[in-house]
Amino acid sequence: MGTALIYDEEMTKYKLLWVDPACKIEVPERLTVSHGALVRNGLTDRCICLPVREAVDAEILLVHSEEYLEAVKQTPHMTLEDLKEFTLQYGDVYFHPNIYHCAKLAVGSALQLVDSVLMGKVKNGMALVRPPGHHSMRSAANGFCVFNNVAIAAQYAKQKYGVKRILIVDWDIHHGQGVQYCFEDDPSVLYFSWHRYEHQKFWPNLKDSDYDIVGKGEGAGFNINVPWNKVGMENSDYLSVFCHLLLPIAYEFCPDLVLVCAGFDSAIGDPEGEMCATPDIFAHLTYLLMNLAEGKLCAVLEGGYNLTSLAQSVCQTVQTLLGDPLPPLTNLTGPCRSTLESLQCVRAAHRQHWSCLRHAVDLPTFEISTKRIKLSGEGNKDEAEVGEEQKSPEEKIWPEPPKRICPPVCSAVVLPDGVVCPDACERLSSSEDLGPHLLTLKNDFLKDADDGAVTALSRVFSLIDKMKNNEIRNGLALVGDAAMTMTCVVQYVAAEVDSRVFLVCVGNGNIPSHVIEDGKTLVVQIKDEDTEEQGSKYYVPVCLKKGCTDTSGFAQAMFSLLLPLGYQYNPSLVLLVRMPGSGVCDIMWQQLTGLLQSFAHGHTLVLLQEDDKACVGPTASILLGNPAPPLGQLPASLKEDAEAVERLRSRLQADWNLLLTTAPENG
Ligand SMILES: NCCCNCCCCCS
Numbered sequence: 125m126g127t128a129l130i131y132d133e134e135m136t137k138y139k140l141l142w143v144d145p146a147c148k149i150e151v152p153e154r155l156t157v158s159h160g161a162l163v164r165n166g167l168t169d170r171c172i173c174l175p176v177r178e179a180v181d182a183e184i185l186l187v188h189s190e191e192y193l194e195a196v197k198q199t200p201h202m203t204l205e206d207l208k209e210f211t212l213q214y215g216d217v218y219f220h221p222n223i224y225h226c227a228k229l230a231v232g233s234a235l236q237l238v239d240s241v242l243m244g245k246v247k248n249g250m251a252l253v254r255p256p257g258h259h260s261m262r263s264a265a266n267g268f269c270v271f272n273n274v275a276i277a278a279q280y281a282k283q284k285y286g287v288k289r290i291l292i293v294d295w296d297i298h299h300g301q302g303v304q305y306c307f308e309d310d311p312s313v314l315y316f317s318w319h320r321y322e323h324q325k326f327w328p329n330l331k332d333s334d335y336d337i338v339g340k341g342e343g344a345g346f347n348i349n350v351p352w353n354k355v356g357m358e359n360s361d362y363l364s365v366f367c368h369l370l371l372p373i374a375y376e377f378c379p380d381l382v383l384v385c386a387g388f389d390s391a392i393g394d395p396e397g398e399m400c401a402t403p404d405i406f407a408h409l410t411y412l413l414m415n416l417a418e419g420k421l422c423a424v425l426e427g428g429y430n431l432t433s434l435a436q437s438v439c440q441t442v443q444t445l446l447g448d449p450l451p452p453l454t455n456l457t458g459p460c461r462s463t464l465e466s467l468q469c470v471r472a473a474h475r476q477h478w479s480c481l482r483h484a485v486d487l488p489t490f491e492i493s494t495k496r497i498k499l500s501g502e503g504n505k506d507e508a509e510v511g512e513e514q515k516s517p518e519e520k521i522w523p524e525p526p527k528r529i530c531p532p533v534c535s536a537v538v539l540p541d542g543v544v545c546p547d548a549c550e551r552l553s554s555s556e557d558l559g560p561h562l563l564t565l566k567n568d569f570l571k572d573a574d575d576g577a578v579t580a581l582s583r584v585f586s587l588i589d590k591m592k593n594n595e596i597r598n599g600l601a602l603v604g605d606a607a608m609t610m611t612c613v614v615q616y617v618a619a620e621v622d623s624r625v626f627l628v629c630v631g632n633g634n635i636p637s638h639v640i641e642d643g644k645t646l647v648v649q650i651k652d653e654d655t656e657e658q659g660s661k662y663y664v665p666v667c668l669k670k671g672c673t674d675t676s677g678f679a680q681a682m683f684s685l686l687l688p689l690g691y692q693y694n695p696s697l698v699l700l701v702r703m704p705g706s707g708v709c710d711i712m713w714q715q716l717t718g719l720l721q722s723f724a725h726g727h728t729l730v731l732l733q734e735d736d737k738a739c740v741g742p743t744a745s746i747l748l749g750n751p752a753p754p755l756g757q758l759p760a761s762l763k764e765d766a767e768a769v770e771r772l773r774s775r776l777q778a779d780w781n782l783l784l785t786t787a788p789e790n791g
């Protein structure tokens with residue numbers, strides 16, 4: 125199934141007709157440069173372009189009042205003076221004779237997208253629309269928004285398709301208060317928003333946007349606000365919030381559909397956001413959300429006012445929806461103090477509502493306030509960063525996102541004879557020239573192994589060589605001895621100068637110490653046996669009381685340990701090993717296989733042991749880019765496991781600060 129793209133140039137045909145400094149940034153070119161970039165990068169040709177349609181009254185009335193709709197209906201016939209007059213009753217928004225038409229198209233586009241995804245015509249999609257929607261409220265236009273496109277789409281999905289749980293992620297830099305008000309007492313819609321806040325000093329200056337506004341009545345816990353109290357936030361800050369807050373809760377919620385208020389004013393260069401996250405971050409945010417709801421994701425454009433970063437961010441988002449490899453994120457420096465304060469506060473505020481946060485020992489007993497008195501001269505981010513001269517957003521420069529090339533082959537496999545090759549995978553043929561390393565291999569690696577093992581290992585090495593040359597994206601091998609093969613692979617790759625292997629070992633089994641010492645391999649092992657050694661910077665033993673059968677504990681380790689470590693380590697290869705008898709359930713295994721493709725351009729090598737051959741199909745399906753099935757609503761993990769993971773995190777965070785979730789006490 126493909127990716128839908130919905131765009132119509134009709135939505136460029138309205139603009140600001142008078143002087144209003146607050147609104148001049150919302151221009152038609154926002155859509156034309158976004159769509160133009162998609163065309164230029166050959167992305168529109170790869171999408172399924174769906175036609176727009178006008179929303180009908182009944183759809184708009186899912187969210188808005190009749191009096192508001194009737195009022196907006198009058199605007200096409202208004203004179204310029206009447207339009208100005210009409211606009212005065214709302215904030216930071218303007219009207220135009222054609223904006224009602226465009227607002228109906230914007231809603232209709234979002235509904236077309238929801239229809240095509242929920243009817244299974246496409247796997248995901250994006251709607252490029254104007255006017256945006258997330259600020260508009262039941263009876264008021266606001267913040268360039270007339271009708272609340274995404275809120276209407278959510279109500280529509282519930283009403284027409286009986287969708288039970290919808291996650292709305294609003295990564296726009298402004299708080300989508302319109303969405304919050306629409307669903308604040310509705311437990312079937314989990315609304316997540318981060319937004320520039322600066323202790324209520326930033327627009328729309330609402331107390332309702334702070335971290336302690338968690339939803340009302342039945343909806344308590346289903347509204348998550350992450351305030352950014354400083355500008356200059358970077359990729360690390362965004363990833364920290366995803367790993368330590370949004371993803372654990374989203375997996376526990378287990379949505380049937382993900383809607384994204386895809387605003388790109390949270391990207392570098394934007395005059396509104398004044399943040400420093402680069403456009404490629406949206407490739408990762410999109411991908412991380414695609415592992416939910418079996419990939420059913422609808423992204424709807426909201427803000428984004430720097431035409432360069434907007435266009436790049438839109439391309440990064442659509443390329444990920446299309447399944448292209450993710451660009452590695454470089455120099456992740458870890459979250460700043462302000463982010464940690466916000467993260468700590470919002471985790472504390474939601475602790476009682478989400479079992480994934482229940483045992484988080486990092487939360488303060490006291491209610492820490494982010495309403496700290498601003499120290500004099502405190503610039504953006506931490507004092508340490510304040511040295512850099514404050515460039516205006518327009519002067520900010522950043523590298524063009526790297527090209528994301530799809531290798532000619534997606535998944536190559538090494539299987540013993542007699543094991544069927546999964547559809548769409550390419551089997552490394554036995555005629556494959558076993559290459560020069562056969563002899564060295566025999567000498568260096570396998571003294572007394574039988575020829576079958578030597579041949580298999582040489583083919584595994586070929587998989588690695590092909591990934592290095594980007595001939596294949598990922599690989600899977602079914603071998604006689606997974607532990608031995610793992611050790612040989614690490615040794616083989618460590619011979620490369622700038623190699624960094626992220627070894628994820630699921631299940632018990634001894635990791636030879638030489639693998640860990642060279643610093644060229646970061647090992648995370650999830651197992652059940654209690655290990656006496658504490659591990660080290662490069663060896664992270666996660667011990668679960670019930671072992672890998674404990675889905676909740678496993679999931680918690682995946683988000684609060686594996687993902688942050690993987691991002692900060694930025695490996696050149698991911699080696700995922702399923703030890704025999706690990707007990708990990710297939711869906712958890714598939715989710716893990718999916719998430720690990722965030723790293724190393726998707727170069728993942730999976731090793732399975734022969735008696736796990738039933739896992740070949742399910743694993744290959746994920747390696748080919750299919751979404752993993754949902755884990756189901758996750759119960760709380762065992763208290764002692766959660767505390768063990770937290771202790772591990774607190775021990776490791778000195779070396780890996782993406783693991784941090786609280787602001788250090790000192791200073
Ligand atoms: N500095 C201009 C103030 C604009 N305030 C409204 C912003 C609405 C963004 C919608 S994504």
Ligand SMILES: [Zn+2]
Nearest residue numbers: 296298389427
């Ligand atoms: Zn915005």
